[in-house]
Amino acid sequence: MAFRAAASRFVTGVTVVTVPDGGGGLNGMTANSFVTVSLSPPTVLVSVMPGRMHRAIAAGGRYGVNVLPQGAQGLSTHFAGRPVARLAPDYDLVAGLPRLAGCTAFFACELVRQVDVxxxxxFIAEVSHCEHSDAPPLVFYSSRYHDPPGSAHAAEG
Structure with a gap:
């Protein structure tokens, strides 16, 4: 499809959207459709198809966004619906939301509006808490993972 091929030429970061599962674990989904919307108030949005995560976000009114670090293709694949055998994602709760260990950035999001398109x-949300590290992010371009320009792996390749 021409639209999908053209859209794949836009470089994106890779995120995992997370919510508590109610049983002490987490539900998550890989998303590269994460956008900052406003600085004041700090506002972001994520695009979600109907399903388990859609229901969880709509019902709970909160979600976390974890920006994956370089080398986290396994986590991305795991949360994209292709579970990696024996992968037990390490996470802690920050502001009541699951933050994946080692993420490059984390946003705790409070839902303010849902727009169906x-x-x-x-899912448009105000950011109630955020943090970041200097770890390079995982990058997605042309339907493949890439190391960001200037990273150690990119310099070696």
Whole structure:
């Protein structure tokens, strides 16, 4: 499909959206459709298809966004619906939301609006807490993972 091929030429970071599962664990989904919307108040959005995560975000009104670090392709694949055998993601709760260990950045999000567009919903949220590290992010371009320019792996390759 031409639209999908053209859209794949836009470089994105890779995130995992997380919510508590109610049983002491986490539900998560890989998303590269994460956007900052406003600095004041700090506002972001994520685009989600109907399903388990859509229901969890709509019901709970909160979600976390974990920006994956370089080398975290296994986590991305795991949360994209292709579970990696024996992978037990390490996480802790920050502001009551699951933050994946080693993430490059984390945003705790409080839902303010849901906008249904086509086959997805845009979950717009104010950021109640965020943090970051200097770890290079995982990058997705042309339907493949890449090391960001200037990273140690990119310099070696």
């Amino acid at each position: 086509g086959d997805h919903s845009l």
